[in-house]
Amino acid sequence: MFEAKLVCTHCGAEYPLASGLYKCPKCGAPLDVTYHYDDIANLIEDDDPWFRESPHVWKYWMFLPVSNLKRIVTLNEGGTRLYRLKRLEEKLGFGKLYVKYEGENPTGAFKDRGSSVEITKALEFHARKVIVASTGNMAASVSAYGAKAGLEVTIVVPEGTPGEKLTQARMYGAKVEVFGKTYDEALAEAERKAMEEDYYLTGNYHYRVEGQKTTGFEILDQLRYNVPDWIIVPIGAGTHLRAIWKGVKEFYKVGLVEDLPRIAGAQIEGYDAIVRAWKTGKPIEKVQKKVPTIASAIAVKKPVDGENVIRAVRESDGHLDTVTNRETAEAGMLLGREGIFVEPSSATALALAKKMREEGVIDKDETVVVVATGHGLKDVKTWEKVLSGDFVV
Numbered sequence: 001m002f003e004a005k006l007v008c009t010h011c012g013a014e015y016p017l018a019s020g021l022y023k024c025p026k027c028g029a030p031l032d033v034t035y036h037y038d039d040i041a042n043l044i045e046d047d048d049p050w051f052r053e054s055p056h057v058w059k060y061w062m063f064l065p066v067s068n069l070k071r072i073v074t075l076n077e078g079g080t081r082l083y084r085l086k087r088l089e090e091k092l093g094f095g096k097l098y099v100k101y102e103g104e105n106p107t108g109a110f111k112d113r114g115s116s117v118e119i120t121k122a123l124e125f126h127a128r129k130v131i132v133a134s135t136g137n138m139a140a141s142v143s144a145y146g147a148k149a150g151l152e153v154t155i156v157v158p159e160g161t162p163g164e165k166l167t168q169a170r171m172y173g174a175k176v177e178v179f180g181k182t183y184d185e186a187l188a189e190a191e192r193k194a195m196e197e198d199y200y201l202t203g204n205y206h207y208r209v210e211g212q213k214t215t216g217f218e219i220l221d222q223l224r225y226n227v228p229d230w231i232i233v234p235i236g237a238g239t240h241l242r243a244i245w246k247g248v249k250e251f252y253k254v255g256l257v258e259d260l261p262r263i264a265g266a267q268i269e270g271y272d273a274i275v276r277a278w279k280t281g282k283p284i285e286k287v288q289k290k291v292p293t294i295a296s297a298i299a300v301k302k303p304v305d306g307e308n309v310i311r312a313v314r315e316s317d318g319h320l321d322t323v324t325n326r327e328t329a330e331a332g333m334l335l336g337r338e339g340i341f342v343e344p345s346s347a348t349a350l351a352l353a354k355k356m357r358e359e360g361v362i363d364k365d366e367t368v369v370v371v372a373t374g375h376g377l378k379d380v381k382t383w384e385k386v387l388s389g390d391f392v393v
């Protein structure tokens, strides 16, 4: 409705929205959807009922690229709570510490925001069958939304994907194909099948970004447009971080906020392609070795949105670093003591917040929001191993 065009995030080439592309044909980089921001600003200005509405993904429909709101595919995603962690903020020495708990989404992970938009678009493009590569959470999420829309869903996952996530996808009726040892290999296979076998390709592409940016919208909305000093996000493919930055910038463009937060991203040790490039100033290079990790959901060797993560962090004067399995396990247990059970990869954000506070990157009076991307029930076996000492961290 208010969307304008697709723009390449690397070379700036522009394409019409109806082109059906999923990456830039010229350079292969991810694309962004842009909007007529002045029109959005006019629409929401002084719209009191809109401001009073509780946050959820489709509250922000004017920032989303759909042509018919009557045909959206939704399971009431988003609207996840923002919890203040008072005891923890005192213990660790933050001004204010919040967790945006994305485990409260319909399939237990942040991915549902993006899936709702992507599957809505799949229907607009008259797709019958969709395919997605995933480390597990996106597979379960696309399967649920595909089921809701009556589409056939095939998911491609690497060996070692947690069984809970595959069971979840199968219960939603998806076909599961195990391919390769890593997410990157599964992704190449999904893209090949999409090209050759007429699947609608879902995954870390621009329509998903549009759904995922609502995490950023909701954080600002829930803080009553008081901008936090930091938003800290786990990095797998980097799409969520990139999307949150796009979202907060869009709120800034339409005048909803007068300031921007700094964005920080956490990679798990062993899968540090972006952090290494950030620290050395060199191009992002694929991590070569597969190492044991408790954070399988973010164990990505070459993140598709790596360049966009670095740009977001640079633009926001933010921060990037790795955290260890041990730091992540400890952070997960700290969240547990606050009544919040997250999957291991989600705990990297708090682990990084703690590290940044200890290193003085975050000041003692600053407000910090950590994004916890998935529910702990998503990966119980890994926590069992940590608790029993079977995974030495």
Ligand SMILES: [Zn+2]
Residues within 6 Å of the ligand: 008, 009, 010, 011, 012, 013, 024, 025, 026, 027, 028, 029
């Ligand atoms: Zn390009």
